[in-house]
Amino acid sequence: MLSADLDDILEDVFERVSKSRIFKNRDVLMPDFLPNRLPHREEQIRKVASVLAQALKGYRPNNLFLYGLTGTGKTAVVKLVTKKLSEKARERGVRLKVAFVNTKRDDTPYRVLSKLLENIGFRVPPTGIATAQLYANFKRLLDKRDLLLIIVLDEIDYHVKKHGDDLLYKLTRINEELRNSKVSIIGITNDVNFTSWLDPRVKSSLSEEELVFPPYTAPQLEDILRDRAQMAFEDEALEEGVIPFCAALAARERGDARKALDLLRVAGELAEREGRNKVTTEHVKKAWEQIEKDRVIEVVRSLPLHSKLILLAIAKLTKDGTVTYTGEVYKLYKEFTSDLGIETLTLRRVSDLIGELDMLGLISTQVVSRGKRGMTRVINLESDYKSVIKGLKDDPRVAEIAGLI
Numbered sequence: 001m002l003s004a005d006l007d008d009i010l011e012d013v014f015e016r017v018s019k020s021r022i023f024k025n026r027d028v029l030m031p032d033f034l035p036n037r038l039p040h041r042e043e044q045i046r047k048v049a050s051v052l053a054q055a056l057k058g059y060r061p062n063n064l065f066l067y068g069l070t071g072t073g074k075t076a077v078v079k080l081v082t083k084k085l086s087e088k089a090r091e092r093g094v095r096l097k098v099a100f101v102n103t104k105r106d107d108t109p110y111r112v113l114s115k116l117l118e119n120i121g122f123r124v125p126p127t128g129i130a131t132a133q134l135y136a137n138f139k140r141l142l143d144k145r146d147l148l149l150i151i152v153l154d155e156i157d158y159h160v161k162k163h164g165d166d167l168l169y170k171l172t173r174i175n176e177e178l179r180n181s182k183v184s185i186i187g188i189t190n191d192v193n194f195t196s197w198l199d200p201r202v203k204s205s206l207s208e209e210e211l212v213f214p215p216y217t218a219p220q221l222e223d224i225l226r227d228r229a230q231m232a233f234e235d236e237a238l239e240e241g242v243i244p245f246c247a248a249l250a251a252r253e254r255g256d257a258r259k260a261l262d263l264l265r266v267a268g269e270l271a272e273r274e275g276r277n278k279v280t281t282e283h284v285k286k287a288w289e290q291i292e293k294d295r296v297i298e299v300v301r302s303l304p305l306h307s308k309l310i311l312l313a314i315a316k317l318t319k320d321g322t323v324t325y326t327g328e329v330y331k332l333y334k335e336f337t338s339d340l341g342i343e344t345l346t347l348r349r350v351s352d353l354i355g356e357l358d359m360l361g362l363i364s365t366q367v368v369s370r371g372k373r374g375m376t377r378v379i380n381l382e383s384d385y386k387s388v389i390k391g392l393k394d395d396p397r398v399a400e401i402a403g404l405i
């Protein structure tokens, strides 16, 4: 490309985006923005606040366990209430700290404890201390601090499924060993069956108080979006049907406010990139497709190796729009494992993994009769081929055998 062409292209893009009058403040639509108001969560805010209010009187609030599907405002409610609580505590001279740990991000007991120590003012090297020692340090240093520590464990199911409930057990018992400080725990999860993973003693102390967050309905999502859109968009930047459409699509996705806000933001970005001054329902449709493609890439990336190989086999066998069958998939999958020099799973196990890919919405399967020859499973790729391949390509082992590098 000639450099003059490049200048023209860049000039055109910069011009279009800077001329567009879509966003007043795009940041308020970003996932980490914490709004001051959370419509349709008044009841949950009241409950969390009334449990935590004990802290202002110097008592240890009961532990609190929150659950509900993804995007139902659990994290936002806890962040908002604890922020206000911390302000009040400061005004009243109450020694209170809130430690927020996302156990999906900080995914080992070591990292959880490091985060807790950091919150009470101590830095921990990334490795090199035994976890038991780290816990002992935490207990000792916390007691020296003489404060009430509210520990929020977000996405707590990740920790427990990976590492068991040992750390949780210790933390729910820690008050018995502290003389000056006190600890309250708020657990958050979107896995409603999570408590079945817990020892009954941990379960009962974690659930001193429980609170469910129901999914939002379409009209509720509309209110949430309107509230946010006022801050985010220029006046008149949204065509009339845009908000109801985003709300309806997200309500179908199990009432997920994050999805609704993402849709609105991405639709705005697409309109901005086109140099428009109005976001239309067409932009929302395109945003939906883009978000779905991104989701597919993410899901594929996080699959275990054998599931990736099975998916690769399905993608290859159905590339020209035809369907495939378990037997064919297994044959190709076996070739891949032998190319890689790794063990081959049994047909039965592969069949289970095909079922899991179906559950994730990446493929669809249907059991049909083959007359005398019994039943077979017809398999179709349900998601965008290019996005699947893009997700697979990030794994060098898969990319190599697929001839993608």
Ligand SMILES: Nc1ncnc2c1ncn2[C@@H]1O[C@H](COP(=O)(O)OP(=O)(O)OP(=O)(O)O)[C@@H](O)[C@H]1O
Pocket: 030, 031, 032, 033, 034, 035, 037, 038, 039, 040, 041, 068, 069, 070, 071, 072, 073, 074, 075, 076, 077, 189, 190, 213, 224, 257, 258, 261
């Ligand atoms: N009632 C509400 N009003 C305004 N924004 C909301 C509301 N509920 C949720 N949100 C926004 O939706 C997004 C997702 O909310 P949040 O992170 O609290 O969900 P969650 O239930 O904790 O989900 P996950 O379990 O996936 O983390 C955030 O950006 C949050 O600000």
